[in-house]
Amino acid sequence: MKESIYLSTPEHAKLEFELAGLASRFMAHAIDLLVIGCILICLSLLLFLGPFASLVRDTGAFDSYGIAVIILISFSILWGYYFLLEGYFQGITPGKKMMGIRVLREDGMPIGFYESAIRNLVRAADAFPPPTYLLGGVSMHLDDAGKRLGDMVAGTIVVCESFPKIMETKTGAAWAARVEKGHSRKPLSLAGGNVTVKQLDLIEQYLNRCTTFPFERRRDLTEKMAAPLWKLSGNIRPQADSMASTLERDETFLDSLLQLANEEKTLSSDALPMTDHTTFF
DSSP, rough: OOEEEEOOTSSSSSEEEBBOOHHHHHHHHHHEEEEEEEEHHHHHHHTTTOOOOOOHHHHTTTHHHHHHHHHHHHHHHHHHHOOOHHHHHTSSOOOHHHTTTEETTTTTBBHHHHHHHHHHHTTHHOOOSTOOOOHHHHHHHHHOOOOOOHHHHHEEEEEESSOOOOGSSHHHHHHHHHHHSSSOOEEEEEEEEEEEEHHHHHHHHHEEEEEGSOHHHHHHHHHHHHHHHHTTTTSOOOSSSSSHHHHHHHHHHHHHHHHHHHHHHHOOTTTTTOOOSSOOO
């Protein structure tokens, strides 16, 4: 297992992250298990000593079916704890927060409920033989990125939550801002439909690289990307006096869409930039 790893962000920038060690991850897990244990104890007291005690006795909660239901509820709490907290708080649980670590996607962005569900469904395999987590520990030790089986399937990594080196760069600061915002990009709503997350990511990648393309190729690619989005916006694509001006306006339009998506706004006539000779609306 390495001490750090480089990840490529959606902007194609490589950022260095310090990997969470085995000790910090197991301590975080131990803290979370303590919290889960407290939850189970409170539920047990409520069921067997509280107002529901007579109901539990009358329905035979201690027979084979009742025990099976209790086991199922316990598993649901154990899995749901990690699934809900990691999904809602983008890779953080109380244990991870206390140990200063967090789960990220392989592109450096926060995880969501999808990644949380997958990595925690495989937790049962990582815990083999229960409750030792021997298989997960061996996997983390042998893998360069310190991944357990759940991380491998979900495409996630666990890193230290402090990012001093990353914050020194402009790209790193932009990444950190997106992480702190708590979620990844969402589709952008236009008058004629939505611009999908995949389309927005492609626009962002293209704008980050378009200056390296020859003019003819850059103009053609920009036109192909912008033309259908002009239609979605419900407006006529403006004409310019020269190909260079048209290219500039299309790229400005694409960039404005990204800004709107990052701010999670709906397209309006006040949201897009205006030019001296041609209006967009």
